[in-house]
Amino acid sequence: MKKITASRLSEGNKIFPAEIIIEPNGLIVKISGLFSGQSRHLDYHNIGEVSVDAPLVGFSTITFFTAGTRVSAHGFSSAEVKQIKLAIEKGKNGFAVRDKDKPIKPKKTAEQIIAKAEAEKIEYELENKKKFDNSQRPWLNDNNFKNKSSINAISFPNDIEDVEKTILRLTKAGTEMCKAVIETTYSEFQEKAMSDQKANWNPFHEELGFVEACIDKSTEGIKKLKRLEASNINIILADCQDSIDELRNKWLPKLMVKREKKKKQNLIIIGVIVFLIITFYTYVSFSK
Numbered sequence: 001m002k003k004i005t006a007s008r009l010s011e012g013n014k015i016f017p018a019e020i021i022i023e024p025n026g027l028i029v030k031i032s033g034l035f036s037g038q039s040r041h042l043d044y045h046n047i048g049e050v051s052v053d054a055p056l057v058g059f060s061t062i063t064f065f066t067a068g069t070r071v072s073a074h075g076f077s078s079a080e081v082k083q084i085k086l087a088i089e090k091g092k093n094g095f096a097v098r099d100k101d102k103p104i105k106p107k108k109t110a111e112q113i114i115a116k117a118e119a120e121k122i123e124y125e126l127e128n129k130k131k132f133d134n135s136q137r138p139w140l141n142d143n144n145f146k147n148k149s150s151i152n153a154i155s156f157p158n159d160i161e162d163v164e165k166t167i168l169r170l171t172k173a174g175t176e177m178c179k180a181v182i183e184t185t186y187s188e189f190q191e192k193a194m195s196d197q198k199a200n201w202n203p204f205h206e207e208l209g210f211v212e213a214c215i216d217k218s219t220e221g222i223k224k225l226k227r228l229e230a231s232n233i234n235i236i237l238a239d240c241q242d243s244i245d246e247l248r249n250k251w252l253p254k255l256m257v258k259r260e261k262k263k264k265q266n267l268i269i270i271g272v273i274v275f276l277i278i279t280f281y282t283y284v285s286f287s288k
Contacts, residue, residue, distance in 0.1 A: 001021060001022065001023050001024075002021070002022045002083075003019060003020075003021045003022075004019070004021070004076060004080050004083070004084065005017050005018070005019050005146065005147075006019070006059075006073065006074065006075030007059060007075045007076070007077075007143070007145065007146050008145075008146060008147070008177065008210075009059075009075075009142060009173055009176060010075030010142075011074065012033075012074060012075070013074070014176065014177065015032075015184055016032040016037065017146075018030065018031045018032070018073045018075055018076075019031075019039075020062075020073060020084055022083075022084065023041075024091075025043060025044065025091070026041055026042050026043040026044050026091065027041070027042045027044075027047070027084070027087070027088070028041050029042060029071060031071070031072075031073055034071065035069075042066050044088055044091030046066050046067055047088055047091075047092065048064055048066065049064065049065070050062065050063070050064040052081045052082060053081075054082065059074060059075045059076065060074075060076050060077060060078045060080070060081040061074040061075075061081065062084050062085060064088070077142060077143060136159070136162060137157070137162050137165075138154050138162075139162065139166040139169040145169065145170070145173045147206075147210060148206070148210050148213045151170070151210065151213040151214055151217050152213055152217065154166065154170075154217055156220070156221050158228070160225065160230050160236065163224050163225055163228070164225070164236050164239070164240060166221060167218045167221040167225075167243065167244070168239075168243055170214045170217055170218045170221070171215075171218055171240075171243040171246070172243075173214055174210070174214030174215060174218075174247045174251070175246070175247050175251050177207055177210050177211050177255075178207075178247070178252060178254060178255045179251070180207070181207050181255050181258055181259075182254055182255065182258050184204075184258070203259050203262035203263055204255065204259045204262070207255065208255060208256075211247070211251075211252055212252075214247065215244060218240070218244045218247075219244065221240065222240060222241060225237055225240065
């Protein structure tokens with residue numbers, strides 16, 4: 001079983017990122033606006049033709065039909081949508097079943113074995129290249145900016161330009177998260193609270209942790225820049241520090257205001273519920 005989560009930086013995934021879990025007998029999908037936002041298991045044999053849109057730059061989309069429903073999930077990397085598509089194809093075509101207890105795997109030809117070996121070699125080389133690129137240019141990998149854990153795992157390279165771009169990408173991610181929280185409607189928050197009860201008592205706790213991680217990691221990047229040498233290092237430092245200050249002093253306070261407002265709303269709701277309960281029992285006791 002493998003869980004793949006869409007990037008919060010992609011369109012439509014800032015608050016409720018799409019999730020697809022790959023299982024041996026099907027997919028579990030959870031996409032905002034689809035199936036009432038609830039998780040739904042889809043058997044491979046019920047999934048129709050699959051198409052992927054994987055541009056060279058930006059997020060990728062996978063689309064397929066199942067039982068008359070169009071499922072479209074956006075915000076994944078190109079490797080992730082291809083992995084999902086491959087899982088569907090294998091699930092639909094992998095095993096011929098003679099009876100319920102004795103699955104028979106089709107025999108592979110020499111050409112298929114060679115093709116598989118070549119594909120695995122290419123995949124291995126691409127994975128190594130991806131790891132190298134991720135260590136040298138973390139700002140290029142959307143997966144580095146998906147959540148608090150991925151933010152904390154970022155390591156800054158030794159190239160000044162890549163450190164600068166990573167800092168600016170971090171502050172941009174934090175700013176976009178603040179904006180997403182500020183623009184969250186009451187109904188959107190309640191939808192999330194249904195699946196995350198902690199959100200009722202500690203509103204936007206994950207989003208706050210994400211933004212704070214962006215600020216902390218950006219500050220770490222500033223320290224890295226100060227250890228490097230360049231003729232324009234002071235200008236770069238000033239630009240990066242300005243972006244951090246804007247996130248910390250302008251956008252983070254707005255997120256906190258939204259968070260405190262939601263806390264007060266929750267307290268009022270709790271107070272009303274308690275009042276109604278007391279009133280009800282008082283009425284019942286006097287009625288006797």
